[in-house]
Amino acid sequence: MPARSQELKIGIGFNKQTGTGLTTTTPAQVQTALAAGSLWNLNIGAFNVPFPSFLRENDGEFFGKGHEWIEQIFPTSIDAPWTWPSFLTSQNWAQVSAFAGGKTTATNPAGSAHQYVTTPMDPAADGVNLPLTSLVAGIRQGTAGEILDIAMTGMALAGFTLRIQRGPGLANTSLESRWLGCGGFSNNSGIVIPSRYDEIRLGAGAATSLLINGVNYLTNFRFVDLEFTYDNGIIGDAGYFPGSGSQSEYDIRGRMRYGRRTANLVWTVELESDSQELADLLASVEGNCEIAITGPVISGPNSHKMMIELPRTEHRAYSMTEADGFTVARVETDIKYDATSGPMIFTAVTDRSGIGAAP
Numbered sequence: 180m181p182a183r184s185q186e187l188k189i190g191i192g193f194n195k196q197t198g199t200g201l202t203t204t205t206p207a208q209v210q211t212a213l214a215a216g217s218l219w220n221l222n223i224g225a226f227n228v229p230f231p232s233f234l235r236e237n238d239g240e241f242f243g244k245g246h247e248w249i250e251q252i253f254p255t256s257i258d259a260p261w262t263w264p265s266f267l268t269s270q271n272w273a274q275v276s277a278f279a280g281g282k283t284t285a286t287n288p289a290g291s292a293h294q295y296v297t298t299p300m301d302p303a304a305d306g307v308n309l310p311l312t313s314l315v316a317g318i319r320q321g322t323a324g325e326i327l328d329i330a331m332t333g334m335a336l337a338g339f340t341l342r343i344q345r346g347p348g349l350a351n352t353s354l355e356s357r358w359l360g361c362g363g364f365s366n367n368s369g370i371v372i373p374s375r376y377d378e379i380r381l382g383a384g385a386a387t388s389l390l391i392n393g394v395n396y397l398t399n400f401r402f403v404d405l406e407f408t409y410d411n412g413i414i415g416d417a418g419y420f421p422g423s424g425s426q427s428e429y430d431i432r433g434r435m436r437y438g439r440r441t442a443n444l445v446w447t448v449e450l451e452s453d454s455q456e457l458a459d460l461l462a463s464v465e466g467n468c469e470i471a472i473t474g475p476v477i478s479g480p481n482s483h484k485m486m487i488e489l490p491r492t493e494h495r496a497y498s499m500t501e502a503d504g505f506t507v508a509r510v511e512t513d514i515k516y517d518a519t520s521g522p523m524i525f526t527a528v529t530d531r532s533g534i535g536a537a538p
Contacts, residue, residue, distance in 0.1 A: 290478025
């Protein structure tokens with residue numbers, strides 16, 4: 180019987196694959212999948228199946244055949260991009276932020292509350308190999324009518340975009356993450372996808388801090404929207420090298436390294452006579468940013484939470500436009516490096532332990 184698209188189930192590894200994220204990471208560790216106990220099943224907002232992309236080349240442009248037509252096709256490599264869109268929850272923020280920065284300190288402040296504080300890896304101290312996880316996708320997995328049961332290994336967080344905006348509904352906060360895998364896969368994996376995990380939404384109405392370049396936009400009520408984008412600059416082609424590995428005659432990646440990492444903050448606010456965004460840009464005023472949304476209590480004083488801290492920021496660009504009939508400013512803000520705290524700190528508080536840790 181044909182399957183409907185919403186029969187798709189995806190298990191996402193909250194643990195990192197053993198040995199990954201270290202200077203000593205080997206191709207075998209990159210390509211070894213997590214077990215079922217390291218997966219959880221979170222909301223995904225689109226029919227995006229994690230599946231290998233098989234790359235093949237042919238001899239159509241080669242000489243010696245006596246004609247221009249294809250006679251032979253060669254398997255060359257496997258790519259494995261995957262995009263995960265969703266509304267913002269404490270669970271997906273903890274997962275995405277830990278695998279994005281790669282350097283996480285986990286604590287258990289009380290009961291079932293688990294806090295993760297993540298910063299971007301330092302190449303001198305931490306190396307350049309990102310922590311990796313595994314994905315399992317299934318449609319009618321483990322049944323007589325099974326259509327799909329595939330595990331993808333060596334999945335690195337390539338980048339993410341966080342959006343916060345006014346208005347009702349799940350869409351007023353969203354988190355879209357972009358992943359890239361080594362290309363290793365296991366068809367008919369036999370890795371059971373767990374049942375759905377109950378997530379805690381972090382909506383815009385629950386924002387507890389919205390400080391941008393030192394200005395508090397929660398107290399002045401002028402905020403319209405914000406987009407924060409982080410990218411690890413993964414050097415995908417460098418993952419293929421002599422000895423990197425192969426599967427079914429296709430080359431696969433043996434390492435997943437970050438390259439030049441970048442982050443961007445673009446936001447919009449309503450304009451009033453005392454608005455200072457343009458003046459701050461012209462005067463090169465530097466300030467800090469703190470974006471935080473706090474949800475319901477987990478244990479004691481600890482609540483579900485997401486937070487981004489940017490110790491040093493300075494506006495780069497300013498333009499005027501309109502939103503809902505009101506005059507607004509669109510501001511682009513540069514994120515600068517701080518000698519003590521680095522460029523940024525991601526904090527997550529949620530109800531799952533072991534995120535970003537080896538099993």
